[in-house]
Amino acid sequence: MATDVFSALANPVRRRLLESLRDGPRAVNDLAGRFELSRPAVSEHLQVLRQAGLVREEPRGRQRFYHLAPEPLAEVGEWLHPFEHYWRARLHSLRDLLDEQPTKEDPT
Structure with a gap:
């Protein structure tokens, strides 16, 4: 079952995982060490991100x-993008x- 991107991004842990990967690939143990979650819980979040196509997994040994x-x-x-224009116009009006x-x- 494919996970939709918006559902995957809805979770703050998954968004933080993506932020952790901006600077380059990371081992699952390194990623798990950044959270107060068990390694299996982090692995489950990574699985959701992988199913949504937001991360790819590379086995190394x-x-x-x-x-x-x-x-x-x-x-x-x-x-x-179109919503950005809408909110920008609303903020300018404000x-x-x-x-x-x-x-x-x-x-006066």
Whole structure:
């Protein structure tokens, strides 16, 4: 069963795992050491990320290394792009409204 990217990204542990992989591949034991979770729990999160296509696994001897697979993240970014324009416009409108409000120092 394939895991959808949004479901995989919904979990904060999985997002932190992806952040840990930005600088390069890491062994599962190294990744597990960054969390207050058991190694099997971290492995389960990595499995979800792998099923969603967000990481790839590379066996090296008795260890498994995980690599970030950024392609699905680029697709999410493309999907979110129109919403960025929407929120940017909303924030600009809010800034303009706040700029119109008098401050305590300027009671005009």
